[in-house]
Amino acid sequence: MEHATNDLKEYITDQVIPHQRCNVNINPDHITMLEGTKIKKQHSRKRRAHKSGTLSRREYAELGLNTLPTKQMKYEEALPLHNLWKGYVREHLELREGAEVPQVHDPRYDEFSRQLVKLDLHGAKLKVIQSKCRTLENLSGICIMDTKNVLKLLGRDHRLRTxxxxxxxxxxxxxxxxxxxxxxxxxxxxxxRSVKKIKSYVEPFM
Structure with a gap:
């Protein structure tokens, strides 16, 4: 501490004009020394990726959670799901008793078409009216599962078809x-599909 004080006195004295340095009087009690500390480097820690509590699609498939029994299901068991869907679709499309499909020139037509495309088909009664595979035509049933590429329909004969x-x-x-x-x-x-932006010229429903 004393050595640092002497160095400071010499530095201050050197700043004074040489012929007046003899008049410099420094009181040690008026000197306050601040001792600095080294700044510790903060090591960046990589955040560990916490594994999500939900299953991935691969794990979901490996556990067989995206499959349905083909023979144990009964058509009557799917009817409550269909009844729920009927209430859902009327609310989704804002349909009232006796409502009709808006015509192409109707201002409501574009928005109505977009909402149709976004429909969730779980519980809907569907019928195959045309197909590249003739054996699929005229098959009908309640949609039990809707995936990216297929629909699974439960028919009145209690058979689940993909x-x-x-x-x-x-x-x-x-x-x-x-x-x-x-x-x-x-x-x-x-x-x-429910959140996808639908282009106005796409008309998958007629």
Whole structure:
């Protein structure tokens, strides 16, 4: 501490004009020395990626959670799901009793078409009205599972059938309105389809 004080006195004295340095009088009690500390380097720590508590799609598939029994399900067991879907679709499309499909020149037509494309089909009664595979035509049932590429329909004969979307045209009835759905426009997961921005010129429903 004393050595540092002497160095400071010499430095201050050197700043004074030489012929006046003899008049410099420094009181040690008026000197306050601040001792600095070395700044510790902060080592950046990489955040460990915490594994999500939800299952990945691969784990989901490996556990067989995306499969359904083909023979144990009964058509009557799917009817409550269909009844729920009927209430959902009326609320989603804002349909009232006796409502009709807006015509092309109607201002509501574009928005109505977009909402149709975003429909969740779980619980809907669908019928294959046209297909590249003739054996699939006229098959119908309640949609139990809607994936990116296929629909799984439970028929009145209690059989669960897997129908490829891209190769089929489906018929859908809502109240007194009949719609034709082109499956190639539904090749997207339902959760993604509900938030996907739909281009106005795409008309998968007729």
């Amino acid at each position: 129908i490829p979307k891209s190769e089929c045209v489906f018929g859908l009835r809502v109240g007194n309105m009949d719609f034709t759905i082109f499956g190639q426009h539904l090749n997207i997961r339902p959760a993604e």
